[in-house]
Amino acid sequence: MTPSDPIIRLENVYTAYEGADRPTLTDISLSIGKGEFVVIGGPNGAGKTTLLETINGMLPITHGKAIVCGQDVRGDGVQVRCRVGYLLQNFAFDPLTPFTVEEVVLMGRYGTIGLFRKPGKEDYEAVQKALQMLGIEDLATRPIGQLSGGQQQKVLMALNLARNPEVLLLDEPFSNLDMFAREEINHLLARLVRSGVTVLIVSHAFDDLPDGSVRVVVMQEGTIVVSRECSPKEVEQVVRSAGKGTSHA
Amino acid sequence: MLEFIIQNNIVCHAVEAMLFASVACAVLSVIITQVQISSIGFTMAHAAFAGAALGMFLSLNPTVCSIVAGVSVAFLIGPLSDKARLSPDTSLGLLFGICMAVAIFFIAYMQTLGQGFSAMGLLFGDVISLYREEVYLLAAICIVAIIFIVVLYKEITAIIFDKRIAESVGIRVKPVYYAMLFVIALTVALCLPIIGGLLLYVWLVAPAAIALQFCNRLSAMFVVAPTVAAIISISGALVGLEHSLPVAPLTAVLFSVVFIAAVLLSPRRRVTFRKT
Numbered sequence: 001m002t003p004s005d006p007i008i009r010l011e012n013v014y015t016a017y018e019g020a021d022r023p024t025l026t027d028i029s030l031s032i033g034k035g036e037f038v039v040i041g042g043p044n045g046a047g048k049t050t051l052l053e054t055i056n057g058m059l060p061i062t063h064g065k066a067i068v069c070g071q072d073v074r075g076d077g078v079q080v081r082c083r084v085g086y087l088l089q090n091f092a093f094d095p096l097t098p099f100t101v102e103e104v105v106l107m108g109r110y111g112t113i114g115l116f117r118k119p120g121k122e123d124y125e126a127v128q129k130a131l132q133m134l135g136i137e138d139l140a141t142r143p144i145g146q147l148s149g150g151q152q153q154k155v156l157m158a159l160n161l162a163r164n165p166e167v168l169l170l171d172e173p174f175s176n177l178d179m180f181a182r183e184e185i186n187h188l189l190a191r192l193v194r195s196g197v198t199v200l201i202v203s204h205a206f207d208d209l210p211d212g213s214v215r216v217v218v219m220q221e222g223t224i225v226v227s228r229e230c231s232p233k234e235v236e237q238v239v240r241s242a243g244k245g246t247s248h249a
Numbered sequence: 250m251l252e253f254i255i256q257n258n259i260v261c262h263a264v265e266a267m268l269f270a271s272v273a274c275a276v277l278s279v280i281i282t283q284v285q286i287s288s289i290g291f292t293m294a295h296a297a298f299a300g301a302a303l304g305m306f307l308s309l310n311p312t313v314c315s316i317v318a319g320v321s322v323a324f325l326i327g328p329l330s331d332k333a334r335l336s337p338d339t340s341l342g343l344l345f346g347i348c349m350a351v352a353i354f355f356i357a358y359m360q361t362l363g364q365g366f367s368a369m370g371l372l373f374g375d376v377i378s379l380y381r382e383e384v385y386l387l388a389a390i391c392i393v394a395i396i397f398i399v400v401l402y403k404e405i406t407a408i409i410f411d412k413r414i415a416e417s418v419g420i421r422v423k424p425v426y427y428a429m430l431f432v433i434a435l436t437v438a439l440c441l442p443i444i445g446g447l448l449l450y451v452w453l454v455a456p457a458a459i460a461l462q463f464c465n466r467l468s469a470m471f472v473v474a475p476t477v478a479a480i481i482s483i484s485g486a487l488v489g490l491e492h493s494l495p496v497a498p499l500t501a502v503l504f505s506v507v508f509i510a511a512v513l514l515s516p517r518r519r520v521t522f523r524k525t
Contacts, residue, residue: 058413058416078419078420078421079419081416081417081418081419082418082419086417088413096461096517097410098467098469098470099410099466099467100465100466103406103466103467104410107403107406107410107415107418109418110403110404110407110415110418110420111419111420112419113403115401115404116401118403119403143465159414163418
């Protein structure tokens, strides 16, 4: 897929939460190619998480067009979500949560398995592969609630990788991770991007981004104010300067 | 069904009814407690109670009316919260109050009219005067509840784990969630005459709460909860009928005792140190 045939295409998209008086996202146009690494920055409440949830069809689009993985998000968000991984932010599970790590990671496959069907051999193999990618295969039989915040974060990451996603949306993936785990995840993300997975990441930590070209998207008050390519080292600079004044590039 | 073990028809029907009702409520209790919709179960139980009272007042089938009321409330909660911009908790509080008001109004009105209706059966249950058809109906809802969980096990477990994660992996959360509410409403309405509107809540929460003290896995909870509920309910029925005690309240007390014991004995709450 070339940039002229993007994997994510948003055209003049407006999104509103149910019951809201005004749209949360306003006139968003964005085109992202296969295998791109996109960093989404901006102040709190700028609409970064809303943008991710719009892309995977979890929020209603009130106006505009959104095509993800060749599917119209407005038509069938469920089909899109079967091909897009989404790591939600701020999760902490109760110690008595009755699910093992393996069971949680297997849930990543449920959408693709379909209704009334049981997980098969290939689903369990995908789970094992995802656990190995994150180096947590030894935690497979442990209850998720008894793990540390960083380990839980890795389990949720594995849940998304088990789906072999074409697009990976990550909302603050480093929030619970120590510096070693951050490094591991960054290596993993670089490997995924090289294999053609498109990664969109909302983060406030710009110091450990994978090597290679990065697209920075800066949001303010529900709209995109900057969208440009740069090197990983320039990301923080771009986000900071966008915060001082809007500069379309 | 159990006549080959229990010769007395009344006792046999009571034991069968308690067995089927407890198993149906217990498997659903795992969903109710883990999805944290116990307030919905509570409100549905009272809606079914109101429906039954209204049915009696209008000389309609109370069971059918309680099913309609329970299901209606289940489907009203979501839209009411969304449209009135209320938290689900507030919507449930409101619906619970309305249901209780409706039930009490019709019971009081019927007494004023001298219709001699006693609300005791609906409030605290009655296992003595059961017809064979009622027992069959309970057996049917027990089977429906089990099949529902077996068939939609993946979807239900994902929703129990986290609704938003379930949605993000491509599960159609809303239809499954509403199907859950429908099966709960149906079960509540059919169990209401034998357990009672005020006590039903115990059957919808206690079995899972007991199972959670011993189970690390959800699949184990779906086995332990109905097993424990069946043992307690059958014991309650046999002891209650033997000593002429009210069966449903006695069983509810037994559930409470077992729950307290489970919390005290739970290996999941025990902290152990091993010297290496």
